[in-house]
Every structure is written in structure tokens, then in C-alpha cells.
Amino acid sequence: MRSFGILLKNELKLNIRNMNMVIFAVIVPLTVLVILGFIYGTKPAADGTAYTFMEQSFGALCCISICAGGLMGLPLIVSEYRERKILKRFQVTPVSPAKLLLAEFLIYVIYCIVSMLTLFSAATLFWKIKIHGSFMLFLGSWLLTMVSTLSIGLLVGGVAKNMKSASVIACILYFPMLIFSGATLPFEVMPVAMQKMIRIFPLAQGIGLMKAAFLGLPVENALLPVTVMSVVTLICFGISVKCFKWE
Amino acid sequence: MQTVINVEQLSKSYGNLPAVDKLSLSVKRGTIYGLLGANGAGKSTTIECILGTKDADSGMVSVLGCDPKKDRHRLFENVGVQFQEGDYQPEIKVSELCEETACLYEAPADWKKLCKQFGIGGRMGNTVKSLSGGERQRLFIVLALIPDPELVFLDELTTGLDAKARRDVWKILSELKSKGLTIFLTSHFMDGVEALCDEICILRDGKAVFFGTVETAKKASKCENFEDAYLMLSGQEGEKE
Numbered sequence: 001m002r003s004f005g006i007l008l009k010n011e012l013k014l015n016i017r018n019m020n021m022v023i024f025a026v027i028v029p030l031t032v033l034v035i036l037g038f039i040y041g042t043k044p045a046a047d048g049t050a051y052t053f054m055e056q057s058f059g060a061l062c063c064i065s066i067c068a069g070g071l072m073g074l075p076l077i078v079s080e081y082r083e084r085k086i087l088k089r090f091q092v093t094p095v096s097p098a099k100l101l102l103a104e105f106l107i108y109v110i111y112c113i114v115s116m117l118t119l120f121s122a123a124t125l126f127w128k129i130k131i132h133g134s135f136m137l138f139l140g141s142w143l144l145t146m147v148s149t150l151s152i153g154l155l156v157g158g159v160a161k162n163m164k165s166a167s168v169i170a171c172i173l174y175f176p177m178l179i180f181s182g183a184t185l186p187f188e189v190m191p192v193a194m195q196k197m198i199r200i201f202p203l204a205q206g207i208g209l210m211k212a213a214f215l216g217l218p219v220e221n222a223l224l225p226v227t228v229m230s231v232v233t234l235i236c237f238g239i240s241v242k243c244f245k246w247e
Numbered sequence: 248m249q250t251v252i253n254v255e256q257l258s259k260s261y262g263n264l265p266a267v268d269k270l271s272l273s274v275k276r277g278t279i280y281g282l283l284g285a286n287g288a289g290k291s292t293t294i295e296c297i298l299g300t301k302d303a304d305s306g307m308v309s310v311l312g313c314d315p316k317k318d319r320h321r322l323f324e325n326v327g328v329q330f331q332e333g334d335y336q337p338e339i340k341v342s343e344l345c346e347e348t349a350c351l352y353e354a355p356a357d358w359k360k361l362c363k364q365f366g367i368g369g370r371m372g373n374t375v376k377s378l379s380g381g382e383r384q385r386l387f388i389v390l391a392l393i394p395d396p397e398l399v400f401l402d403e404l405t406t407g408l409d410a411k412a413r414r415d416v417w418k419i420l421s422e423l424k425s426k427g428l429t430i431f432l433t434s435h436f437m438d439g440v441e442a443l444c445d446e447i448c449i450l451r452d453g454k455a456v457f458f459g460t461v462e463t464a465k466k467a468s469k470c471e472n473f474e475d476a477y478l479m480l481s482g483q484e485g486e487k488e
Contacts, residue, residue: 002350003350003351004350006346006347006349006350007347007350007351010339010343010346010347010350011347013343014336014338014339014343017338018337018338081336084334085330085332085334086334086335086336088300088330088332088334089330089334089335090351091300092298092300092323092326092328092330093323093348093351093352093394094319094320094321094323094324094351094352094353095351096320246300247300
């Protein structure tokens with residue numbers, strides 16, 4: 001346990017030193033929050049709604065760091081370590097692939113937690129957001145969205161041939177999800193036809209669930225997104241550990 | 248004397264190109280074994296097949312009584328490895344690389360002591376990439392010794408070093424041997440091999456063309472100088488002239 005802590009600590013230090021994730025998973029979401037805050041302030045989301053626009057967008061904002069970590073950071077670091085033969089160095093030590101992947105995985109969980117906490121503090125402090133629904137439900141759906149998205153990233157890093165293909169796959173997943181699933185552009189301002197198409201993104205499902213939990217809206221058929229995300233998580237974890245390649 | 252590495256009829260080819268061809272060798276505890284040969288003769292492939300990081304096509308390998316593919320976890324608690332092309336994370340510091348390596352083992356050696364012993368104690372806060380070639384190679388020896396191993400594999404450890412740095416590394420290795428460590432190495436520097444290795448094996452196109460000691464190699468080739476003997480036995484004599 002202690003030894004795993006040391007591994008995690010050192011890998012986290014290296015990751016922070018690299019700065020990419022500090023920018024994309026912590027600073028970018030905060031910047032988007034501030035911009036939205038200046039535009040919408042404490043205005044209600046629409047005429048007559050009991051919640052503000054900021055409250056409505058909060059779940060989506062939390063997903064920017066989830067996207068950055070899961071669909072950019074994690075796949076790229078795993079494939080980079082493989083391509084640079086760093087994994088090969090680990091291969092001739094007693095460490096197991098599962099332990100190594102878990103350490104990398106937890107780094108991005110930490111980024112997501114930090115991002116969520118900074119967003120929540122800033123939004124509460126400056127734009128007085130309140131949780132209308134259940135905090136525990138919100139936390140649960142946030143956790144599920146994060147774990148399922150990160151597991152997709154783990155899988156991409158695990159199966160991609162090299163860094164180049166990992167980065168192509170990462171971009172294909174990252175940008176559409178980031179832009180269209182409501183993480184940056186609020187879902188509500190999109191045309192209805194587009195909203196319908198976007199619902200197929202797993203991230204959009206997660207955001208929907210988080211929003212409903214945050215705002216205290218009734219959730220129709222919550223079982224479907226929960227099942228989809230859980231199954232995705234299990235499959236991705238299973239394949240990435242099972243098919244792990246050191247080189 | 249106890250055998251720590253035993254290889255029988257090992258073969259490995261890449262497509263149609265045989266890299267290692269029916270190689271058999273054994274290494275005794277407490278000795279330094281040199282695997283020699285020109286570039287592309289199959290040295291690195293042999294090491295990788297012995298360690299199980301590459302799958303051999305056929306043959307049997309046993310290291311410290313373990314099957315390296317099946318008992319990876321147990322084997323690497325007791326074996327230190329320095330790869331020719333192994334890399335480290337960009338921006339990593341010496342202390343971080345050592346600490347992170349040490350945490351992977353159940354009973355690691357004291358890496359701070361090792362760094363001091365190998366003259367890089369003052370460089371622990373520096374990044375690995377800022378080290379000089381000689382310092383980096385000494386760091387790689389430290390890394391290979393962190394498991395507190397019974398056996399170490401060193402693949403072309405002294406390549407890229409100047410004469411003084413190379414001699415320092417050879418001296419370190421001979422001290423390690425006197426403490427009972429078994430060392431399996433590859434090298435292109437015959438002065439060091441002559442000074443260090445108890446036994447050598449020369450590879451040529453994946454086949455072993457000579458087994459024995461430095462002295463028997465000189466006798467077999469009727470050369471007084473070991474480098475000449477090596478070039479003759481490894482089939483590179485013509486290229487030299």
C-alpha cells in the first residue's frame with residue numbers, strides 16, 4: 001500500500017510538472033465557468049425556472065476535466081510510456097500491469113476532483129449556486145461519468161499501436177464529446193434536432209444525469225444511462241488489463 | 248558451482264530472419280559472463296528472450312530456477328536489468344527515478360546509499376537528462392542494483408562513454424562481482440571484457456561460434472591480443488582491415 005502511494009506520488013509529480021493537464025483539466029474549466037458567470041451571472045436558466053443558468057451548467061462544466069483526463073491525458077500517457085520504452089523498464093520489475101494502470105488512472109481522478117472542487121467553490125462564492133436536488137445523487141452520477149470516461153481512455157491507451165494513433169483516436173473522441181455533449185456549449189442552446197443526435201454520446205448521458213441530480217429534476221429512466229456507463233466501465237477495464245502490452 | 252542462468256536450444260526469428268539460432272549457454276553463480284558479437288548478431292534478442300520480454304520461438308530458459316514468462320513477479324524481485332534502449336520519464340529527477348524504482352520491490356536496497364557509493368549522491372535533485380553520459384550510466388547501475396539482486400543484466404552499459412568513465416564502470420563491476428553478484432553483460436569494448444569476464448560467448452548471426460574464457464579464445468584463434476581474437480572468431484576480421 002505504501003509502495004503504491006510512492007508510485008502514485010511520483011507519477012503525479014511528473015504529470016503536474018508537464019503542466020498539460022493542469023491547464024486543460026483545471027484552468028480551462030475554471031475559465032469557462034468565469035466566462036459563463038460574467039455573461040449569465042445569477043440569472044435564471046429560463047423565464048420562470050427556479051434554478052439559475054450557472055446551476056444548470058454546473059454538471060457540464062465538471063465534464064471538461066473528465067474529458068481532458070479521460071480522452072486526452074490518459075490514452076496519451078499510456079501510449080507514450082509504451083513508445084518511449086518506459087513500460088519496458090517496468091516490465092523487468094515485479095510490478096503488475098493492473099497496479100501501474102491504476103496509478104495512472106488515479107492521477108486523472110485527482111485532477112477531476114480538484115477541478116470539481118475549484119468549480120464548486122468559485123461558483124458558490126461568486127454566483128451563489130445551490131444544489132436543488134440531492135448532493136449524493138449528483139456525486140454518484142459525477143463519479144460514474146468520470147470512471148466510465150476514464151476507462152475509455154485507458155482502453156484507447158492500451159490498444160493504440162503508438163502515440164500517433166492514440167492521439168488521433170483521442171482527438172476523434174475528445175473534440176466532439178467536449179464540444180457537443182454539453183460540456184462547453186450548453187446543451188440547451190443547441191437546436192432540438194442536434195440535441196437528439198447528441199444523446200448517443202455516453203458523456204451526454206452522464207451530463208444529463210448530473211444535471212437532473214443537481215437541479216432536483218425528475219429523472220426519467222435513470223437505469224439506462226447508469227447501466228450503459230457501468231457496462232462500458234467494466235468492459236474497458238477488463239480489456240485494458242487483459243490485453244495490456246508492455247511494448 | 249550453482250548455475251543461475253540455463254538456456255537450451257533457444258531460437259528466435261523475426262519473420263524469416265533468424266536472430267538467435269539454437270543457442271545454449273549456462274552462467275554460474277558469482278561470475279561475470281560476457282555475450283559478445285557484432286551489431287545485429289543477436290545479443291539483445293538473446294537477453295530479451297532470457298528475461299521473457301520477448302517470446303522465444305523454441306527452446307528452454309531458466310533463470311534462478313524460474314521460468315521468466317510464468318514467474319515474472321518472483322524472478323524480478325531478485326534480478327536487476329539495464330536495457331540498451333530502456334528509457335525514463337522526461338523531466339524525472341534522479342531521486343524520483345530511484346524512489347519510484349525502489350517502491351516496486353518488496354525488499355529494495357537503500358538507493359540513497361547506492362547513489363553516494365557510485366558518486367552521484369550530489370546529483371539526486373537533478374533531472375536524469377541533465378546528467379553527463381558517465382553519470383547516467385552509473386545511475387543505470389544503481390537502478391539495476393536497487394532490487395538488491397542476485398543477478399544483473401547489463402546490455403551495452405559502457406557504450407558512449409569515454410575511456411576514463413568506462414574504466415570506472417569496469418572497476419565498479421569487478422567490485423560487485425567480488426561481493427558475490429552474478430553479472431551477465433554485453434559489450435563492444437574488449438579491454439573491459441578481457442579484464443572482467445570469467446566466461447564469454449561470441450555470437451555470429453545468431454549462432455554461438457565460441458564458448459570459453461578470454462585465454463582459450465586467444466589460443467583458439469592464435470592471436471596474442473584479445474580484440475584480434477574476438478574479431479577473428481566473430482567473423483569481422485576482414486572488415487577490420
